[in-house]
Amino acid sequence: MASLPPTAHVNGLPQALPDDPRRTLLDWLRHDLGLTGTKKGCDHGQCGACTVLVDGRRINSCLSLAALHDGDHIETIEGIGQPEALAPLQRAFVTHDGFQCGYCTPGQICSATALMAELKAGWPSAVSADVAARPNPTREELRERMSGNLCRCGAYSNIIAALEEVIANETTETGAPA
Amino acid sequence: MHLPLSEMYNEPDDRNVLDRMRQGVIGQPLDRPEGALKVSGQATYAAEWRIDGCVEGVLVLAEIAQGQVTAIDRDAALARDGVLAVIADPAMTRRSAQGMAAKAPQQDAAKVEYFGQPVALVVARTFEQARDAAVALRVDYADAAEPVPFDPHAPDVKVEAPSSSKPVEGGDLDQAMRDAAFSVDVEYDTPGHASAAMEPHATIAQWQGDSLILHGSYQMLAYNVKEIADCLGISPDKVRIIAPYVGGGFGSKLGITHEAVAAALAARELGRPVRVVMSRQQVFQTVMRRSETRQRVRLAADAGGRLIGLGHEALVSNLPGEKFAEPVTQATEFLYGGENRLLKVEVARISRLTAGSVRAPGEAVGMQVLEAAMDELAEKIGIDPIELRKRNLPATVPVQGTPYSSRMLTQALEQGAQAFGWSARQDRPCQTRDGDWWVGMGVASAARVNMMVPAQARVTLRADGSALVETDQTDIGTGSYAILGQIAGEMLGLPMARVDVKLGDSALPPGAGSGGSFGAISTGSAVLYACEEIRKRLAKILGCAAEELVLKDGTASHGDAAPRPLRDVLGGEDLTTTGKIKPGKTAKAFSQASYGAFFAEVGVHAFTGEVRVRRMTGVFGFGRVLNAKTARSQCLGGMVWGIGSALTEELAFDTRDGHLVNHDLAEYHVPVHADVPAIEVILLEERDAAASPLQAKGVGELGICGAAGAIANAVYNACGVRVRSFPLTLDKIVPSLPDPFAQTL
Numbered sequence: 032m033a034s035l036p037p038t039a040h041v042n043g044l045p046q047a048l049p050d051d052p053r054r055t056l057l058d059w060l061r062h063d064l065g066l067t068g069t070k071k072g073c074d075h076g077q078c079g080a081c082t083v084l085v086d087g088r089r090i091n092s093c094l095s096l097a098a099l100h101d102g103d104h105i106e107t108i109e110g111i112g113q114p115e116a117l118a119p120l121q122r123a124f125v126t127h128d129g130f131q132c133g134y135c136t137p138g139q140i141c142s143a144t145a146l147m148a149e150l151k152a153g154w155p156s157a158v159s160a161d162v163a164a165r166p167n168p169t170r171e172e173l174r175e176r177m178s179g180n181l182c183r184c185g186a187y188s189n190i191i192a193a194l195e196e197v198i199a200n201e202t203t204e205t206g207a208p209a
Numbered sequence: 210m211h212l213p214l215s216e217m218y219n220e221p222d223d224r225n226v227l228d229r230m231r232q233g234v235i236g237q238p239l240d241r242p243e244g245a246l247k248v249s250g251q252a253t254y255a256a257e258w259r260i261d262g263c264v265e266g267v268l269v270l271a272e273i274a275q276g277q278v279t280a281i282d283r284d285a286a287l288a289r290d291g292v293l294a295v296i297a298d299p300a301m302t303r304r305s306a307q308g309m310a311a312k313a314p315q316q317d318a319a320k321v322e323y324f325g326q327p328v329a330l331v332v333a334r335t336f337e338q339a340r341d342a343a344v345a346l347r348v349d350y351a352d353a354a355e356p357v358p359f360d361p362h363a364p365d366v367k368v369e370a371p372s373s374s375k376p377v378e379g380g381d382l383d384q385a386m387r388d389a390a391f392s393v394d395v396e397y398d399t400p401g402h403a404s405a406a407m408e409p410h411a412t413i414a415q416w417q418g419d420s421l422i423l424h425g426s427y428q429m430l431a432y433n434v435k436e437i438a439d440c441l442g443i444s445p446d447k448v449r450i451i452a453p454y455v456g457g458g459f460g461s462k463l464g465i466t467h468e469a470v471a472a473a474l475a476a477r478e479l480g481r482p483v484r485v486v487m488s489r490q491q492v493f494q495t496v497m498r499r500s501e502t503r504q505r506v507r508l509a510a511d512a513g514g515r516l517i518g519l520g521h522e523a524l525v526s527n528l529p530g531e532k533f534a535e536p537v538t539q540a541t542e543f544l545y546g547g548e549n550r551l552l553k554v555e556v557a558r559i560s561r562l563t564a565g566s567v568r569a570p571g572e573a574v575g576m577q578v579l580e581a582a583m584d585e586l587a588e589k590i591g592i593d594p595i596e597l598r599k600r601n602l603p604a605t606v607p608v609q610g611t612p613y614s615s616r617m618l619t620q621a622l623e624q625g626a627q628a629f630g631w632s633a634r635q636d637r638p639c640q641t642r643d644g645d646w647w648v649g650m651g652v653a654s655a656a657r658v659n660m661m662v663p664a665q666a667r668v669t670l671r672a673d674g675s676a677l678v679e680t681d682q683t684d685i686g687t688g689s690y691a692i693l694g695q696i697a698g699e700m701l702g703l704p705m706a707r708v709d710v711k712l713g714d715s716a717l718p719p720g721a722g723s724g725g726s727f728g729a730i731s732t733g734s735a736v737l738y739a740c741e742e743i744r745k746r747l748a749k750i751l752g753c754a755a756e757e758l759v760l761k762d763g764t765a766s767h768g769d770a771a772p773r774p775l776r777d778v779l780g781g782e783d784l785t786t787t788g789k790i791k792p793g794k795t796a797k798a799f800s801q802a803s804y805g806a807f808f809a810e811v812g813v814h815a816f817t818g819e820v821r822v823r824r825m826t827g828v829f830g831f832g833r834v835l836n837a838k839t840a841r842s843q844c845l846g847g848m849v850w851g852i853g854s855a856l857t858e859e860l861a862f863d864t865r866d867g868h869l870v871n872h873d874l875a876e877y878h879v880p881v882h883a884d885v886p887a888i889e890v891i892l893l894e895e896r897d898a899a900a901s902p903l904q905a906k907g908v909g910e911l912g913i914c915g916a917a918g919a920i921a922n923a924v925y926n927a928c929g930v931r932v933r934s935f936p937l938t939l940d941k942i943v944p945s946l947p948d949p950f951a952q953t954l
């Protein structure tokens with residue numbers, strides 16, 4: 032039986048994975064697919080600029096070979112929202128000035144998107160007082176959970192403010208704690 | 210009488226033109242106009258341009274520190290899959306260009322001057338092919354006959370007086386130290402720092418005939434064009450640089466560096482576009498470092514706590530022959546009194562990558578040490594450190610006698626003390642305990658020189674009543690897009706949606722570039738002048754004086770005349786003009802600086818010595834605020850750098866072979882989210898007409914200048930340990946910690 036060529040779904044579209052087994056997920060997205068919203072800051076898993084969502088979970092795409100993603104669903108910053116239709120988190124980054132140069136920003140936003148899902152799913156962090164309890168989105172929790180995303184421009188407190196606003200709005204909209 | 214449009218800024222412009230406009234956008238905390246592109250990944254950075262036929266280059270770094278390349282095994286590399294060329298050309302750079310050099314830095318990469326210097330470029334069809342071939346490339350070397358030391362404190366190191374600065378000497382400091390009722394004489398060390406902008410340096414080079422187009426990541430395009438042209442031996446008008454978005458610079462992209470010239474040479478040889486992106490490790494090892502410093506501070510005060518003497522001497526380092534020497538004492542010259550003084554910088558010639566500008570060269574490390582020493586003096590005298598600072602603000606610059614243009618230091622200290630709750634601070638250390646943590650507070654002044662540099666900008670009031678601002682000014686995160694648009698919008702009476710700003714293309718009129726906190730005031734002044742000229746022409750069309758003209762919401766009016774849409778007034782014509790400004794007599798006639806105050810509260814772990822910043826307040830006065838949102842962000846960012854400088858950042862060189870040990874972001878520790886608490890920023894409104902016709906001063910670097918001093922002072926106030934070697938890592942604190950079981954001492 033002929034097997035299908037290895038394919039991943041990127042922002043909902045099927046894309047053939049690259050032939051070169053050395054190609055990272057990051058370079059495949061940026062170079063082959065032209066999805067340059069995902070940034071390369073270190074290529075070594077040290078900065079978070081390359082964060083994307085793979086099946087809903089955040090990973091450093093520079094640390095993952097593209098060929099390993101056969102059948103995966105990948106979401107990048109381009110899938111989260113476009114300039115004319117920004118996601119609430121993207122809008123909040125703009126109003127709170129959660130960036131300066133903008134280079135770490137897609138990674139911060141992808142990371143924060145996954146973070147909100149992790150909070151909803153009740154995942155604890157290193158600073159959660161009770162790992163069995165539902166985590167509270169305190170500033171300390173948010174900072175801990177965002178610490179894999181470096182920002183040399185130092186927009187950290189504005190990023191946390193943006194995140195707090197979106198989490199608060201979600202809570203009021205759904206009536207449920209985030 | 211003041212001539213508003215004179216190119217040289219010779220007289221303070223206190224007309225406060227912007228305050229007389231009606232649009233009401235100047236200073237407002239408006240969102241960045243390019244924000245939506247940045248948050249959605251649609252802003253295109255250097256490496257991201259899609260250019261047909263582009264191939265990939267990877268730099269090869271020297272694995273020795275000093276010597277000569279004797280052979281490169283090109284054949285083995287060229288035999289590898291996909292490899293197209295191995296470039297090792299005498300035109301390749303071995304040092305980076307200093308900011309505003311406008312000429313080639315040291316070339317000939319075959320002569321190795323420091324560990325990790327680039328020696329070759331491998332080009333292949335794909336990045337992976339080039340990277341693997343670069344790693345495998347065999348390079349042979351001959352060691353240098355007379356090596357330069359690696360350690361600035363080595364006994365055989367050559368120490369020179371830098372050509373870039375002169376010592377300041379006045380009176381008799383030694384005598385003042387002997388006469389002083391209170392004095393400190395202390396030595397502090399600060400380590401080297403890396404800019405570590407999040408976007409690694411990258412260039413795509415493309416030749417069209419004998420013209421070169423570079424998509425790159427640079428801060429100062431007009432200067433960079435000349436640097437590239439000089440390296441390649443071509444005319445600057447054959448070079449165009451495009452850089453609309455730059456992923457941070459902090460000094461590291463002021464001058465060109467290795468990837469730019471290598472990409473241009475490779476593209477010329479191969480006859481096709483070549484992209485070279487530096488790896489993070491290459492950026493750390495080859496681009497630019499802030500020098501480490503050893504600083505001796507002497508403070509002599511009389512019985513009333515007034516400085517009678519002040520000494521600040523620093524040893525910094527750089528490669529042999531390099532002009533730049535970290536100007537450590539730059540703010541010490543004007544900040545505090547003490548007529549008996551000696552301020553001096555010396556430079557040790559060593560083998561490490563080029564030392565140059567990293568955010569706030571001089572003040573970043575000079576202020577944190579001076580402010581820590583002032584804390585030591587306040588303690589000796591037994592007065593509040595804020596009071597000590599307020600008592601020592603001179604009427605004119607000591608020794609020189611130059612008047613100050615404006616100085617909001619006292620207001621910043623007072624307002625900051627109020628906002629921060631300084632009155633709760635304990636005079637003595639080890640008085641406040643929160644669980645396992647000693648808690649303390651510290652204060653420091655902020656100061657950073659203000660500079661204007663030549664700048665031009667073209668403004669077009671288009672026939673449809675919208676405006677276009679064009680300059681090669683870059684926006685490296687600083688907010689250029691926002692503030693240049695706001696100046697034009699205010700002057701021409703247009704809502705921001707009707708103002709377009711085009712930046713970062715060397716084909717446009719040369720702005721100031723982004724560096725030294727001078728981009729906004731210099732290029733912004735050029736925009737202001739262009740708009741004034743357009744207002745004059747509009748007034749002429751309407752038959753009124755320029756002063757009578759009222760522009761608001763896209764309409765023009767004067768006197769009792771009904772407002773007319775600009776579109777009608779313009780009658781199908783564009784009005785376009787280029788504004789120009791250059792520094793003039795005001796630069797020398799006044800001591801110009803931005804000022805502020807930092808307040809920090811830290812916790813020091815009583816058992817481990819770990820330091821956590823719990824909160825910070827910064828208060829800043831830098832003339833007119835052009836955009837309260839982006840200015841605040843600049844201050845925030847600077848204070849985050851202050852946290853890094855105080856607690857975590859340090860370039861570690863191995864003094865046996867000269868290699869940089871921590872050449873990546875896992876080992877060179879920039880602050881992360883968890884290191885940065887809530888930071889309060891208070892902006893003081895001020896007008897400084899000597900600084901610019903905007904009455905604005907620089908803000909981009911102010912937030913770092915002294916911040917680490919406030920943190921160090923808070924550490925002392927918390928636990929009584931005075932560390933005179935930055936960063937304040939726990940290993941330096943633990944040995945001197947008091948009994949952890951004592952709740953207060």
Ligand code: FES
Nearest residue numbers: 072074076079093
């Ligand atoms: S680029 Fe992947 S973590 Fe830095």
Ligand code: FES
Nearest residue numbers: 131133182183184
């Ligand atoms: S916005 Fe520049 S690194 Fe985060």
